[in-house]
Amino acid sequence: MGNSIQSKAKLPSQNPTGMSTFDVMEINSKGQSSLSEHLPSLKWCEVHFLYHKGLLLVFDNDSEIESIDFYNKFEVVSEQLEKCIFTIKFQSAKGFIRMWKIRCKTLQEFKMWKKSLKNVLKMRWTNMKTCEICHKVFGVMNRRHHCRKCGKSVCAKCSPIRSTLPELTYKELVRVCLMCGDELSDKRKGTSEANTPNFTLISSKGKSCSQRYISLDTV
Ligand SMILES: [Zn+2]
Ligand SMILES: [Zn+2]
Structure with missing residues (x-):
């Protein structure tokens, strides 16, 4: 009991700070062909995540099995706070839409993940000089x-x-x-x-x- 080491999730964060370990379950059962060949369907699997420049790289032992692009069709489908589970939908590196449950070990880890996720999604913001809809120039009177x-x-x-x-x-x-x-x-x-x-x-x-x-x- 007392000898378990509590790992701290640092990913995804704005700076790559190392690997994080989470349990992942693939739940996209529609169209078997789109399932990952690396993950057994509907079973929890321990994988490692590494955040790098808008991509979440997923490793099983030492081999990279997936990369999740936050800038492309990424969605949080649901959050189960009491179980510390996120369900996410994303486009796989091979172009398939996948749905994964990600289970954090502690509530603290879950909250940290959520905060980091928000920060990562914020990085998609553009910084244009004119409104991208009406094209009016931004300034003191017309704030961006x-x-x-x-x-x-x-x-x-x-x-x-x-x-x-x-x-x-x-x-x-x-x-x-x-x-x-x-x-x-x-x-x-x-x-x-x-x-x-x-x-x-x-x-x-x-x-x-x-x-x-x-x-x-x-x-
Ligand atoms: Zn919009
Ligand atoms: Zn406008």
Whole structure:
């Protein structure tokens, strides 16, 4: 009991700091051909993760079995805090969509992973001089904001929507641009923040600075 060494998860972090060990289970059972040849389906497997320049490299012993690209089709499907499990969806190096459960050893490790994940996803933000939707130049009067979904530089007028983005670890309402808002309005059908984790708010037309919002359902 007392001789177990508690390993500290340092990955993914913004700087590569070493390997982390997690239990992984592949759960993408649709289309057997897309399953990893390295992982047995529906069984926990101990693998090692190494974060490097936006990629999470996955090792089984010494051989690299997968690389997860945070910039390409990466999503957090669900979080089970009580079990310290994340379910993620990503495009494999060979182009297949995979779904993995990642089990952390401790709640502390789970929280650290989540924080690091948020930081990594933030690195997708662009830093443009003009709004990527309306092309107005940013300055003192027209501040640059970032859509939390696509990471684009957008002005306030072009990002009036607030939504939770659980697939990108945002449980709170965050800024979303008009283009991503269109996409979200098809998916989010909640009536209030209290009864759905995927609630989306959209500002009333022409009142982008107003604190009053109308839910998409009523628009
Ligand atoms: Zn704009
Ligand atoms: Zn966007």
